[in-house]
Amino acid sequence: MGFKTVLCLTGADHSDQDIRTAAGxxxxxxxxxxxRIIPAPMLAMSYLPIGDGIPEWPTGRGQTMATLNNRYRQIDRFSQDVPRLERRSKDIQRLLRAMCLSYDVDTDYPDATGLGEVVRQHARCADLTLVGPALLNDSILGPLVINGSLFDTGKPVLIVPDGAEATLWPRRVLVGWDSRLEACRAVREALGLLCAAQEVCVALVDPKANYNGNGAEPGADIAAYLTRHGARVSVDRLPSGGKPVAAVLAQHAIDRSADMIVMGAYGSRRLRERLFGGVTRWIFEKPILPLFMAR
Structure with a gap:
């Protein structure tokens, strides 16, 4: 499938690095x-609806005053953010106009609890969400954006660490394969770039015949599927030697001179923060390669 819309989320104080990567x-x-430009959410409080009166809480006047103070702080923060976000929006539009791209730029003002839903809404209407170095280095926005775009959307995410060469025309691609649903979706979403690549290496770590849907020759089924779509595929079955699967795949990507790694994103809802931690550890400890993920 072709990528016709790419989503890039950026913080109000981020550099233009992610924008330039997405534009490229x-x-x-x-x-x-x-x-979409998003200010860092105020994690300690939420935006409160302003009505005609102040709600009275069972805990008494102290709770009411705390609510008022929170509201005033939110209003003050909002009034400070708006001019800053408007300046950021104008700077980004000026940058993109010079690149002669089709684009749109807008701002959102969600609180911490609503940010995930805002990200999901935008990601559902895009073919791909880019997560660049600025978001990866943002400990507040980064996890919220990755979780919001990767889970519950059915859409892929391209994670590009600092120093990686971002491309949607990779020459060599390593596919981490284990026959699970997440790996299937990653392959489906990456099908266009896999078919255009010069080489696609399907890598399986410690595969077992007739286990987990692999068949008598693990990897042969997905290789045949990709070949019928026109991809040039080889299958490598790798022993882990007691090492983590991610480490084995990363080293094999180096050995095969891969330009990109395609793999499924695993983990339940309760493991989403751990997923971000795992991604960032992968990025900073493993080869500097774009990571194409889907769930």
Whole structure:
């Protein structure tokens, strides 16, 4: 499938690095770039509806005053954020106009509890969400954006660490395969770039015949599927030697001179924060390669 809309979420104080990376990808494949600017949420409080009166709480006047103080702090924070976000929006639009891209730029003002839903809404209307170095280094926005775009959307995420060469036309791609649903979805979402690549290496770590849907020759089924779509596929079955699967795949990506790793994103809802931690550890400890993930 072609990537026609790329979503890039950026913080109000982030550099232009992620925007430039996303713009480069869009220019490469002729896609539309949708940019959303989001201020760091105030994690200790939420935006409160302003009505005609102040709700009275069972705990008494102290709780009511705390509610009022929170509301005033939110209003003050909002009044400070708006001019800053408007300046950021104008700067980004000026940058993108110079690149002659199809684009739109907008701002959102969600609180911490609503940010995930805002991200999901935008990601559902895009073919791909880019997570660049600025978001990866943002300990507040980063996890919320990855979780919101990767889970519950059915859409893929391209994670590009600092120093990686971002492309949607990779020459060599390593696919981490284990026949699970998440791996199937990652392959399906990456099908266009896999078929255009010069080499696709399907890598299985400690595969077992007739186990987990692998068949008598683990990897042969997915290789045949990709071949019928026109991809040039080889299958490598790798022993872990007691090492973590991620470490084995990362080293094999180096050995095969891969330009990108495609893999499924695993984990329950309760493990989402751990997923972000795992991704960031992968990024900083493993080879500097774009990581294409789907769930």
């Amino acid at each position: 990808l869009c220019a490469e494949v002729g896609a539309h770039l949708s940019v």
